[in-house]
Amino acid sequence: MASCIDGLYERLVNKEDNLALVGLGYVGMPIAVAFAKKINVIGFDFNEKKIGLYQNGIDPTNEVGDEAVRESSVKFTADPAALKDARFIIVAVPTPVNDDHTPDLSPVEGAAKFVGENIQKGTVVVFESTVYPGVTEETCIPIIEKYSGLKCGTDWKIGYSPERINPGDKVHRLNTIKKIVSGMDEETLDVVAKTYELVVDAGVHRASSIQVAEAAKVIENSQRDINIAFMNELSIIFHKMNIDTKEVLEAAGTKWNFLNFRPGLVGGHCIGIDPYYLTYRAEQFGYHSQIILSGRRINDDMGKYCAESLVKLMIRNDIQVNHARVAILGFTFKENCPDTRNTKVMDIVKELREYGIEPMVVDPQGDAAEAKRLYGINFCDMDKVKDMDAVLMAVKHSEFESFTPKDISKFYRADRKTKVFADIKGVYNREDFPAPAWDYWRL
Numbered sequence: 001m002a003s004c005i006d007g008l009y010e011r012l013v014n015k016e017d018n019l020a021l022v023g024l025g026y027v028g029m030p031i032a033v034a035f036a037k038k039i040n041v042i043g044f045d046f047n048e049k050k051i052g053l054y055q056n057g058i059d060p061t062n063e064v065g066d067e068a069v070r071e072s073s074v075k076f077t078a079d080p081a082a083l084k085d086a087r088f089i090i091v092a093v094p095t096p097v098n099d100d101h102t103p104d105l106s107p108v109e110g111a112a113k114f115v116g117e118n119i120q121k122g123t124v125v126v127f128e129s130t131v132y133p134g135v136t137e138e139t140c141i142p143i144i145e146k147y148s149g150l151k152c153g154t155d156w157k158i159g160y161s162p163e164r165i166n167p168g169d170k171v172h173r174l175n176t177i178k179k180i181v182s183g184m185d186e187e188t189l190d191v192v193a194k195t196y197e198l199v200v201d202a203g204v205h206r207a208s209s210i211q212v213a214e215a216a217k218v219i220e221n222s223q224r225d226i227n228i229a230f231m232n233e234l235s236i237i238f239h240k241m242n243i244d245t246k247e248v249l250e251a252a253g254t255k256w257n258f259l260n261f262r263p264g265l266v267g268g269h270c271i272g273i274d275p276y277y278l279t280y281r282a283e284q285f286g287y288h289s290q291i292i293l294s295g296r297r298i299n300d301d302m303g304k305y306c307a308e309s310l311v312k313l314m315i316r317n318d319i320q321v322n323h324a325r326v327a328i329l330g331f332t333f334k335e336n337c338p339d340t341r342n343t344k345v346m347d348i349v350k351e352l353r354e355y356g357i358e359p360m361v362v363d364p365q366g367d368a369a370e371a372k373r374l375y376g377i378n379f380c381d382m383d384k385v386k387d388m389d390a391v392l393m394a395v396k397h398s399e400f401e402s403f404t405p406k407d408i409s410k411f412y413r414a415d416r417k418t419k420v421f422a423d424i425k426g427v428y429n430r431e432d433f434p435a436p437a438w439d440y441w442r443l
């Protein structure tokens with residue numbers, strides 16, 4: 001019996017059928033642009049403002065760049081009915097958590113509804129959003145079936161392919177990262193694999209099932225989270241012992257199998273979020289996570305720890321804490337990217353406020369409108385950073401990395417005998433900030 005997706009790959013390549021994206025953010029946009037170099041692509045996002053920007057050749061995510069958006073043949077639209085013209089639909093919508101850290105699947109469910117209302121027979125739907133094992137088959141299939149009246153397996157097929165891109169990373173790109181692909185059956189897996197091979201030069205890994213692919217993605221980020229939590233715990237321990245953690249890690253790192261991780265703030269919408277998806281699912285199976293949730297707790301407390309450490313430094317240098325002038329350099333959740341969502345630098349701001357400090361926040365790369373909307377934070381211009389009592393460098397943006405100790409010294413009040421400087425990411429050498437002119441601190 002002929003399958004509903006017979007010849008689909010060939011029709012995509014011959015541009016007789018279209019591929020569509022649902023969700024054009026940090027993940028969806030690079031995929032849309034990459035596929036548009038090979039086949040016909042429809043780019044759908046329900047955010048009309050974002051679609052307007054793309055149509056005007058502006059890339060707010062900075063992932064592909066304005067020029068690539070302008071030159072791309074992607075048909076941008078905010079109308080979900082455009083999905084009717086697609087036979088290969090990739091869904092890349094957010095997967096955040098609720099305030100209680102449980103998964104918020106509403107964007108995925110909303111996207112599945114749009115797909116269900118518009119899907120035609122003979123379509124392959126691939127979810128890329130990071131989810132716990134089971135979401136694609138147990139949550140997405142029933143929604144699409146309900147709104148389409150079409151049966152998964154006979155009328156349309158489903159697959160899952162997690163995204164591994166790393167925003168701001170210009171080395172590891174969509175085409176250079178091996179991609180995990182999966183499908184509900186051999187035939188779907190084959191179409192999904194061959195389609196992604198059109199844009200992923202590094203090739204694909206064919207996972208044995210959709211759940212294996214879903215699980216692989218959440219554990220990749222959980223593993224990073226746990227490793228960073230271990231570094232953060234070491235940093236807390238070594239501070240008590242007055243030992244420099246970075247120097248310890250450099251020494252230990254000379255062993256061939258010592259893993260290269262550093263302490264730091266874990267924000268954003270992947271590493272700090274995805275582990276909760278896995279632990280939530282584990283709870284449903286009656287298992288309460290021991291390691292993953294401990295790591296989460298440590299990482300979630302690091303902003304508070306950094307702020308408290310800065311305040312201690314100020315006190316021991318006789319700086320009046322209440323109303324002190326403190327500059328925070330960098331607000332995004334990671335370096336060289338505009339994204340401020342779930343940034344842990346906000347935890348530092350909140351904790352400093354508890355001590356009566358309203359810090360000045362500077363971020364030349366951060367999305368100022370987003371910072372204002374999400375946190376009520378107004379970024380200051382770099383040239384306003386002067387007469388400071390203390391400075392905290394939170395994010396390793398390239399603009400900040402080029403600062404010399406002399407540049408940084410200009411940020412302080414002229415009468416400050418000892419300059420308090422917290423270098424969260426350990427960008428600098430300790431020797432460049434010698435006592436008594438400096439009181440230098442890093443994680």
Ligand SMILES: NC(=O)c1ccc[n+]([C@@H]2O[C@H](COP(=O)([O-])OP(=O)(O)OC[C@H]3O[C@@H](n4cnc5c(N)ncnc54)[C@H](O)[C@@H]3O)[C@@H](O)[C@H]2O)c1
Nearest residue numbers: 023024025026027045046047093094095110111129130163
């Ligand atoms: N950003 C990353 O670094 C990264 C890396 C790997 C995986 N992921 C995962 O990929 C997924 C997408 O992340 P992102 O960073 O691209 O998110 P994003 O917020 O940048 O983009 C998602 C887009 O989806 C749109 N959207 C939301 N609901 C929609 C709906 N119902 N219909 C149509 N459009 C809708 C939003 O308007 C937004 O433009 C998440 O599951 C995330 O965990 C992200």
